[in-house]
Amino acid sequence: MISPWRTGVAFGAAVGIFHMAWAGLVAAGWAQGVIEFILGLHFIELQVHVAPFQIGTAVTLVALTSALGAVGGAVFAGLWNWLHGGARAR
Numbered sequence: 001m002i003s004p005w006r007t008g009v010a011f012g013a014a015v016g017i018f019h020m021a022w023a024g025l026v027a028a029g030w031a032q033g034v035i036e037f038i039l040g041l042h043f044i045e046l047q048v049h050v051a052p053f054q055i056g057t058a059v060t061l062v063a064l065t066s067a068l069g070a071v072g073g074a075v076f077a078g079l080w081n082w083l084h085g086g087a088r089a090r
Contacts, residue, residue, distance in 0.1 A: 001084070004077040011073025016066030023058035026050060 025031040031050040039046060051057075 001081050002077045004074040004081075007077035008070040008072075008074035011076070012066045012068075012070030015069030015072075016062050019065045020058075020062050023053070023061060026058070027053040 022031065025034055035048055035050060039048065
C-alpha cells in the first residue's frame, strides 16, 4: 500500500517545482527560446509569444498546479491501492 497523503504531497511538489522553474525562465527572459526549442523538437510551428512576467500570475500558476498535482497523486495512490488490494483478494 502507498500513502495517498504522501503520494499527493510528492506529486504536488514535483508539479509545483516544475512550474516554478517555468516561472523562473519567464522572469529571466529565457522562456521564449525554451518554448520555441521544445515545440521544434515536436515538429510544431506555432506563433507563440510568452507574456511578460507577473508575480501574481506566477504564484497562481505554482499554487494551482501544486494543488492539482496533490489531488492527482492522491487519486493515483487510491487507485493503486484499490487495484493491488483487489489483486490480493483473488
